[in-house]
Amino acid sequence: MGGRVAEEIVFGDITNGARGDIKMATAIARRMVCEWGMSEKMGMVEYGDHEDYVFLGRDISRARDYSEATAEQIDQEVKKLLDDAYQLAKKTLIANRDKLEVIAKALLEFETLDGSQLKEIVEHGRLINPPGRTAPPDGQKMPAEKPPKQVVAAPDVTPPLPGALGGAPA
Secondary structure (H helix, E strand, O other), X not given: OHHHHHHHHHHOOOXXXXXXXXXXXXXXXXXXXXXXXOOOOOOXXXXXXXXXXXXXXXXXXXOOOOXXXXXXXXXXXXXXXXXXXXXXXXXXXXXXXXXXXXXXXXXXXXXXXOHHHHHHHHHHOOOOOOOOOOOOHHHOOOOOOOOOOOOOOOOXXXXXXOOOOOOOOO
């Protein structure tokens, strides 16, 4: 929920960028309730056989071995987990707005940060070891970076015949 809440706090609006986060959070919350028994209301019961898919005309859906009333309770529990996570994210990001700003600036500059870099920002209020600028251990030289291999895949393009490009036939 952090991405969506950060957009609300910083821009006062939300975009469709949080779609993937919401989808993943919903899937995790549903597994918490249906598979892992992490809902006090629903208890330690596995709801549904999570391996079987049923073909219904043109749509594929999951087989369900519980009632519509149980399905409704599951949906309520999933929504509660998501709402609670949203409120916690909002409270946390508002309380740590300064760190949110530093993380956002670092992401704009470096595109990705790992866990240790985020921990630096949280603990020190700034990024101490930015990506790609780490010193080698014990004064050793850094190995030269190899340029990435370029792979071009075009399955719908037929390669030219030998000699078709003006070179000698192979």
